[in-house]
Amino acid sequence: MKKAVILCGSMKVKNTILEVKEKLEKSGFNVLLPEECMKGINKSEASRAHFDRIIANDAYVLVVNVEKNGIKDYIGPNSLCEIAFSFFYNKKIFLLNDFYEPYRDELEGWKVIPLNGDLNKIKDF
Numbered sequence: 001m002k003k004a005v006i007l008c009g010s011m012k013v014k015n016t017i018l019e020v021k022e023k024l025e026k027s028g029f030n031v032l033l034p035e036e037c038m039k040g041i042n043k044s045e046a047s048r049a050h051f052d053r054i055i056a057n058d059a060y061v062l063v064v065n066v067e068k069n070g071i072k073d074y075i076g077p078n079s080l081c082e083i084a085f086s087f088f089y090n091k092k093i094f095l096l097n098d099f100y101e102p103y104r105d106e107l108e109g110w111k112v113i114p115l116n117g118d119l120n121k122i123k124d125f
Contacts, residue, residue: 004030004057005122008050008082009064009096010074017064020096023119024062032057047078054086060122061086062094062115075100083112094122 005024009017021031034050041049054061063083068074073095075083080103086093087110095114099107115121
């Protein structure tokens with residue numbers, strides 16, 4: 001059975017999220033998207049559906065943290081909530097890039113793994 005990866009990230013970078021999805025699928029992963037957000041469902045319903053997806057699946061969580069508004073490795077408040085939620089449910093959590101400095105202490109404490117742009121590293125887990 002293929003390992004699943006649940007993608008998280010700002011919908012302002014959804015094209016990048018879709019590119020990451022495609023690359024992971026080519027590497028043999030089953031990829032789950034925050035589809036509700038992709039379809040324009042309201043934030044409350046979308047968040048609950050995505051949290052349910054995180055709980056219901058034996059999957060890694062990958063946050064697509066790219067530069068946003070000139071901020072390197074950005075992680076927004078919703079993605080940080082998804083990371084905390086995933087940590088609580090004992091999921092292995094990855095960042096596409098490096099730690100977002102304002103949250104470094106929490107991310108390191110929660111054993112979040114930065115991939116520094118190399119999706120192939122996820123295969124090591």
